[in-house]
Amino acid sequence: MAGNDWKKRLGVVYSTDPGFRYEEKAEEEAATLEPSAQRLTVTIDRRNRGGKQVTLVSGFIGREEDLAALGKALKIKCGVGGSAKNGEITIQGDFRDKVTALLNGMGYKAKRGN
Numbered sequence: 001m002a003g004n005d006w007k008k009r010l011g012v013v014y015s016t017d018p019g020f021r022y023e024e025k026a027e028e029e030a031a032t033l034e035p036s037a038q039r040l041t042v043t044i045d046r047r048n049r050g051g052k053q054v055t056l057v058s059g060f061i062g063r064e065e066d067l068a069a070l071g072k073a074l075k076i077k078c079g080v081g082g083s084a085k086n087g088e089i090t091i092q093g094d095f096r097d098k099v100t101a102l103l104n105g106m107g108y109k110a111k112r113g114n
Helices: 064-078 096-105
Strands: 041-047 054-058 082-085 088-092 109-112
Touching: 041 096, 054 096, 064 082, 064 088, 064 096, 096 109
Parallel strands: 041 109
Antiparallel strands: 041 054, 054 088, 082 088
């Protein structure tokens, strides 16, 4: 029954061929660009966070594992918490200048937004 997951086939038209087997395409994960090719933007966000400020690093192109590793390194250097998902790194607090300097030191092309 594990191979009969109907939710993955919601957009597929019904086939009357008895020998038809639906094959899903494997999603390709984007290869991580080298740090000098990345263009990251460091901004601050206050929306929908209960008045708290967070530093957002956006524009990362690559695998989620590499994003998580970069996010972990930035959180350790700043000494705060945060998360890394959906191509964005969230760091608790206003660390725009420090994060921009750290990213530039690591070889990334980072610029400070707002």
